[in-house]
Amino acid sequence: MANATQPTETDPRAFCDTVAHPGRREDALRLLDLFAQTTGYAPRMWGPTIVGFGQYHYTYASGRTGDWLATGFSPRKANMVVYIMPGYTDFSHILARLGPHKIGKSCLYLGRLGKIDEAVLAELIRAGLDDLATRWPVSA
Template identity: 40%
Template sequence: MADNKTKPTDVPIDAYLASVEPPVRRQDAQVVMAMMKRISGEEARMWGPSIIGFGCHSYVYESGRSGETPRIAFSPRKPQLVLYVGASAPETVALLPALGKHTTGKGCLYIKKLADVDMAVLEQIVQLAFDRRV
C-alpha cells in the first residue's frame, strides 16, 4: 500500500507564511489561520510542505487503507486560498450561494481574496467541517 504523502511536518509555519506570495494571500492566510485556530481550539501545524492544518482526523477506507488528516486545513497557494473543508457536503453546499465569489473542487473551497466573501458564512462552513470530522 502506498504511503500517505500529506503528513505532519516540523516546517515552521511563520517561515512558510513569510514566503507566501502575493502579499494579499499572506494577509488572508493570517486571517484564515486565526479563524481556524479559534474554531478548532487547536494550534496550527504544517502538513506536508504547504498545508496548514488544525486537529487530527483518523480514517479507514473500506479497502483497509487508513491514515490521518487535519480536521480542517488550508493552503495559501499563489493563485488562491484552498480550504480543505468538505465543500461537497450537503450542509456546506447549502451555504455556498451566500458565500460570495468562490469555486469548489471535490472537497475543496477556492477563494481568490477574502474581501470577495462573506466572512460570517465562511466561518459557518469551517465550523461545519470541524464538527463533521469528530
C-alpha cells in the first residue's frame, strides 16, 4: 500500500498566499524561503496543504512502499507543522536551542516564528535531511 498523499502541480507560493491567518501566512512565506535556502530543493505541494522539499522512496520490512517528502511544512490552523524529523535520531540537543515548540512522532509544532531561533531551525532541517539520507536515498 502506498502513501495516499502525493505531489501536486499547485504552486507552493500561491498556496502560502491563501493562508487565512495573516501571521500564519507571513510565517509560511518565511518558511518557504528558509527551507529552499537550507535544502537547495525547490518546493512542491504534497496533497492540498503540505509544502515539501525533496523526496525519498521507502520500503518497510512489512512490504509497505511509497514516496514521501524529505522535509517540509504545513501551515495548520492551530500550529505550523514542520516535517523535519524522520523519527530515527534524537535531536534534543538542537531542539533545546530552538525556542518554544512541541514534538510529535516525526513532526515539530511551532507557534509564531518570531519566538524561535530560525538559524537553529535551519540547523535542524539540515540534520533531519542528513539523518534521513543515511536510511533512504533523498532526491530533488
